[in-house]
Amino acid sequence: MVFSSLIFLYVFLPLNLVLYFLCRNLNYRNIILVFFSLAFYAWGEPVWITLLIFSAAIDYVHGLIIEKNRGTWKAKAALISSLVLNLSLLGFFKYSDFLTQNVNILFGTNIPPSNFNLPIGISFYTFQTISYVIDVYRNETRAQTSFLKFMLFVSLFHQLVAGPIVRYSDIAREIEDRTVTVSGMYSGINRFVAGLGKKVLLANTAGEIAEPLLNGELGQLSVVGAWLGIILYAFQIYFDFSGYSDMAIGMGKMIGFHYKENFNYPYVSKTVTEFWRRWHISLGTFFRDYVYIPLGGNRRHHIRNLVIVWFLTGLWHGASWNFVIWGLFYGFIIILEKTLLSKVLKKIPAFVSHIYLLLIVNVAWVFFYFTDINKAIGYIGVMFGMGANGFCSVQDSMTLLNNGVFLIIAAIGCTPVIPALNNLLRTKTDNWKHRELVLDICRPAINVVLILLCTAFLVGRTYNPFLYFRF
Amino acid sequence: MKSKYINIILFFACLIGIGLVNIFIGDKLVSEYENRTLEQFPGFSAQALFSGEYFRKVDLYFSDQFLFRDSFVQISSAVKELKGFPGSDGATIIVQGEFNDAEEHGFMPEPGEPFEEMPVEPYDRNEDEITPEPSGDPGLTPAPETRDSGETEITPVPSAGPEPDPGQEPGTEPGADSTEKTEPTPAPAEKPDPTPAPASEKNDNGKRIGKILIWNNSAMQLFKAYTDAEVYYADTLNKFREKAGEQVKVYSLLAPTSIEFVDNEKYRSLSDSQKEAITRVNERFDGVIPVDAYSRLEEHKDEYIYFRTDHHWTALGAYYAYTAFADACGFEAVPLDRYETETIEDYVGSMYDMTSSSVLKKNPDTITVYKPFVKNEYNVWYEGPVKLKVIDMYHATQKNKYRVFISGDRPLGVIKTEIQNGKKILVIKDSYGNAMVPFLLPHYEEIYVVDPRQYGKNIFKLIEDNGIQEVLFLNYALIVGDKNFANLIIKVMEQ
Numbered sequence: 032m033v034f035s036s037l038i039f040l041y042v043f044l045p046l047n048l049v050l051y052f053l054c055r056n057l058n059y060r061n062i063i064l065v066f067f068s069l070a071f072y073a074w075g076e077p078v079w080i081t082l083l084i085f086s087a088a089i090d091y092v093h094g095l096i097i098e099k100n101r102g103t104w105k106a107k108a109a110l111i112s113s114l115v116l117n118l119s120l121l122g123f124f125k126y127s128d129f130l131t132q133n134v135n136i137l138f139g140t141n142i143p144p145s146n147f148n149l150p151i152g153i154s155f156y157t158f159q160t161i162s163y164v165i166d167v168y169r170n171e172t173r174a175q176t177s178f179l180k181f182m183l184f185v186s187l188f189h190q191l192v193a194g195p196i197v198r199y200s201d202i203a204r205e206i207e208d209r210t211v212t213v214s215g216m217y218s219g220i221n222r223f224v225a226g227l228g229k230k231v232l233l234a235n236t237a238g239e240i241a242e243p244l245l246n247g248e249l250g251q252l253s254v255v256g257a258w259l260g261i262i263l264y265a266f267q268i269y270f271d272f273s274g275y276s277d278m279a280i281g282m283g284k285m286i287g288f289h290y291k292e293n294f295n296y297p298y299v300s301k302t303v304t305e306f307w308r309r310w311h312i313s314l315g316t317f318f319r320d321y322v323y324i325p326l327g328g329n330r331r332h333h334i335r336n337l338v339i340v341w342f343l344t345g346l347w348h349g350a351s352w353n354f355v356i357w358g359l360f361y362g363f364i365i366i367l368e369k370t371l372l373s374k375v376l377k378k379i380p381a382f383v384s385h386i387y388l389l390l391i392v393n394v395a396w397v398f399f400y401f402t403d404i405n406k407a408i409g410y411i412g413v414m415f416g417m418g419a420n421g422f423c424s425v426q427d428s429m430t431l432l433n434n435g436v437f438l439i440i441a442a443i444g445c446t447p448v449i450p451a452l453n454n455l456l457r458t459k460t461d462n463w464k465h466r467e468l469v470l471d472i473c474r475p476a477i478n479v480v481l482i483l484l485c486t487a488f489l490v491g492r493t494y495n496p497f498l499y500f501r502f
Numbered sequence: 503m504k505s506k507y508i509n510i511i512l513f514f515a516c517l518i519g520i521g522l523v524n525i526f527i528g529d530k531l532v533s534e535y536e537n538r539t540l541e542q543f544p545g546f547s548a549q550a551l552f553s554g555e556y557f558r559k560v561d562l563y564f565s566d567q568f569l570f571r572d573s574f575v576q577i578s579s580a581v582k583e584l585k586g587f588p589g590s591d592g593a594t595i596i597v598q599g600e601f602n603d604a605e606e607h608g609f610m611p612e613p614g615e616p617f618e619e620m621p622v623e624p625y626d627r628n629e630d631e632i633t634p635e636p637s638g639d640p641g642l643t644p645a646p647e648t649r650d651s652g653e654t655e656i657t658p659v660p661s662a663g664p665e666p667d668p669g670q671e672p673g674t675e676p677g678a679d680s681t682e683k684t685e686p687t688p689a690p691a692e693k694p695d696p697t698p699a700p701a702s703e704k705n706d707n708g709k710r711i712g713k714i715l716i717w718n719n720s721a722m723q724l725f726k727a728y729t730d731a732e733v734y735y736a737d738t739l740n741k742f743r744e745k746a747g748e749q750v751k752v753y754s755l756l757a758p759t760s761i762e763f764v765d766n767e768k769y770r771s772l773s774d775s776q777k778e779a780i781t782r783v784n785e786r787f788d789g790v791i792p793v794d795a796y797s798r799l800e801e802h803k804d805e806y807i808y809f810r811t812d813h814h815w816t817a818l819g820a821y822y823a824y825t826a827f828a829d830a831c832g833f834e835a836v837p838l839d840r841y842e843t844e845t846i847e848d849y850v851g852s853m854y855d856m857t858s859s860s861v862l863k864k865n866p867d868t869i870t871v872y873k874p875f876v877k878n879e880y881n882v883w884y885e886g887p888v889k890l891k892v893i894d895m896y897h898a899t900q901k902n903k904y905r906v907f908i909s910g911d912r913p914l915g916v917i918k919t920e921i922q923n924g925k926k927i928l929v930i931k932d933s934y935g936n937a938m939v940p941f942l943l944p945h946y947e948e949i950y951v952v953d954p955r956q957y958g959k960n961i962f963k964l965i966e967d968n969g970i971q972e973v974l975f976l977n978y979a980l981i982v983g984d985k986n987f988a989n990l991i992i993k994v995m996e997q
Contacts, residue, residue: 032561038561040517042524074557077554425768432587433585
């Protein structure tokens with residue numbers, strides 16, 4: 032199931048919340064959450080739900096073994112065994128076809144592909160369980176003794192299929208004990224609706240406009256059209272992904288879970304290093320804490336460590352070389368920034384570094400979008416005038432004009448302008464008598480309008496792709 | 503603090519309220535607004551469950567049956583129209599990508615789809631001519647439902663008189679008994695008129711992208727030339743002529759569409775030249791006689807020869823094409839003023855359905871029909887003959903008013919006229935043909951009309967059995983933009 036579907040919005044979520052609030056006992060509440068999470072997962076993956084439970088069971092047992100044998104070789108053996116099992120499952124289900132393909136090309140063999148469908152969310156939940164086992168091994172958290180509670184951590188539908196990658200230690204306390212508060216509900220609802228709007232109104236629309244530009248005939252595309260296509264894709268992927276994270280964070284707040292932020296207006300960054308501190312934060316910190324720093328961080332083999340981390344970051348996004356190139360491209364730029372460019376970037380005016388960042392990010396998205404590397408290179412060529420159908424074709428100028436208002440709204444949505452306006456409004460109205468009341472009436476009104484508008488958009492389309500199923 | 507409850511209460515009221523109403527409202531079979539079948543609650547099977555198909559269908563069901571679905575759809579398209587700057591001349595390009603449900607809902611049947619699976623009953627669920635029933639006896643099962651009782655011969659016997667074969671259920675006049683009609687069984691509901699898919703280009707991902715230009719209150723499909731498909735179409739017709747034998751004359755009329763004559767060079771350039779495509783096809787013909795409808799239409803391009811809200815030509819446009827055909831055959835075209843006319847107002851056609859453009863809705867078309875003066879009998883053949891009218895005014899009150907012309911797309915229609923000249927023609931056509939066929943009446947004793955999207959029999963057998971001497975392929979030029987239509991012709995050749 033996906034959050035941006037009518038059945039989730041009008042059947043699954045209200046039913047889940049109502050049952051949750053009707054129960055006062057935390058244990059029952061946990062049972063409800065796990066049950067709904069499994070139903071949520073089964074909706075899209077009726078078969079691979081067994082894999083999810085199996086994977087959770089493995090890590091649950093390993094966590095207990097490590098806890099019991101802390102400090103002995105057995106703990107280490109259990110950690111290694113858990114890592115091997117987790118990565119094998121991920122490797123088998125996500126990367127085996129990619130591997131056999133490459134082996135076939137390299138050695139001229141003819142190993143048939145397994146043709147498994149990638150189980151939804153496997154990259155997310157595998158990383159969550161890996162982080163759990165490592166944290167238990169490092170004694171940063173206690174092992175969970177209740178399988179139900181452990182399942183709750185692994186399978187909670189808020190973040191099961193599209194992140195954020197929640198660390199067990201971050202919510203360990205809330206798994207044991209959490210409270211529903213009015214202000215938590217209030218801000219959770221606001222957050223959820225904002226995320227829904229980002230996904231349905233902005234991401235889906237951007238995708239619809241981008242599709243013919245990205246998928247059309249390359250020879251027909253003008254320079255403006257190529258940039259327009261990739262910028263729309265940049266909008267789509269940001270609003271899609273961050274919208275999902277917002278919805279997850281919002282739903283967590285409603286029932287007393289506090290997940291960490293996953294996005295922090297990445298497109299306003301000035302450097303690529305900064306961009307990656309603001310983009311998919313939970314993934315960045317995962318690789319930092321479990322790969323980069325254990326490898327030696329910036330003290331030993333700095334460059335090597337960066338290359339490994341960015342290779343893996345790319346590969347995590349999909350079992351295809353274009354994702355690896357995408358990751359290594361970022362790795363390369365970050366190494367440049369840390370060495371040659373560091374002084375330059377400090378000196379140049381802010382707007383130049385903004386342009387620099389956006390240029391890099393948009394070129395990188397081309398590699399993210401096209402699995403066919405030749406096509407990606409051709410597309411980048413058109414962006415810079417090579418093989419382009421002029422600077423701006425009639426059709427592309429019409430597309431630009433026909434979507435001008437949307438582009439402006441989307442661009443504003445990528446910046447912290449709206450929260451800034453919101454704060455300004457609050458400080459300006461500080462001494463109003465009925466300020467809180469007025470604000471608390473406006474907000475629900477905005478939410479209801481947004482929900483109805485999203486409903487209209489969801490009803491009005493058959494096109495509702497969920498990009499993150501590939502991960 | 504207390505006021506924070508407003509937000510929480512409203513949020514839940516909204517989700518729970520709409521959710522509950524959705525669960526309790528009854529299901530609909532058809533969306534009039536979208537002109538398609540709505541998904542029904544899926545039947546359960548273990549296989550569907552494990553493949554994920556079951557839940558996917560429940561999802562589809564829920565959104566298809568959603569409360570105020572039509573209003574929500576309209577709201578979303580109205581809001582989407584705000585996403586651009588109002589251009590100086592209001593021109594817009596609307597893209598029909600993979601997200602248009604044309605293919606899913608059967609706009610273009612896949613080549614090779616067996617006839618048995620083609621929707622026969624659904625075409626006119628709300629119209630009664632297909633489910634012939636003696637008006638006094640509404641309980642009888644209509645003919646199309648009895649199809650599993652054995653294959654009935656579709657090819658009409660040439661000598662069949664004006665009376666329908668007594669073994670067949672007699673056809674009734676459309677709409678004649680519509681008030682007392684009760685639906686015998688909930689048929690799988692109406693399918694849209696199989697309109698040709700929009701001009702499409704197959705990109706590397708195999709997705710079809712069709713584009714529609716809206717300018718000057720008029721929607722026009724853009725054409726994307728694809729020379730492989732042109733060659734394929736011409737070769738298919740060449741093969742057809744060869745197989746049909748020397749005694750059968752084969753004509754091809756490819757009708758250009760409205761974008762070809764748009765009065766603006768900038769917008770004209772958005773679409774590939776249909777003139778060149780038609781010429782390329784014609785040059786490849788070997789023995790097939792091309793009919794130059796293009797120049798005739800071009801001469802009259804400033805007249806009302808194309809609908810603005812629909813992808814078809816008007817009857818006037820079809821008339822000019824008919825004069826070109828008359829020239830090619832060497833008979834004299836009947837002057838237009840020989841016909842009595844009737845007009846149908848407020849036609850909002852297929853292009854509105856595809857684009858939801860408010861401009862089109864606000865500027866509906868007018869259909870002018872030219873009433874045949876030649877006495878005739880028109881039978882459409884499904885399992886048996888169903889008697890219809892060549893100009894079927896029943897459809898003037900329906901949504902798809904273009905169906906007034908020969909009552910829409912049918913697998914096989916047979917018109918017998920009072921003209922006793924022994925001439926027999928077979929028209930193999932898409933929906934463009936519908937508007938032109940009525941003009942052929944004064945020149946032929948028998949006119950056979952086949953829509954290869956629906957016809958499931960061998961076409962040469964039809965020609966042989968009925969002694970047909972002429973075959974006219976009558977289609978709009980966009981069918982040479984891909985191989986689908988040619989594949990359908992191959993299908994009826996090889997059946």
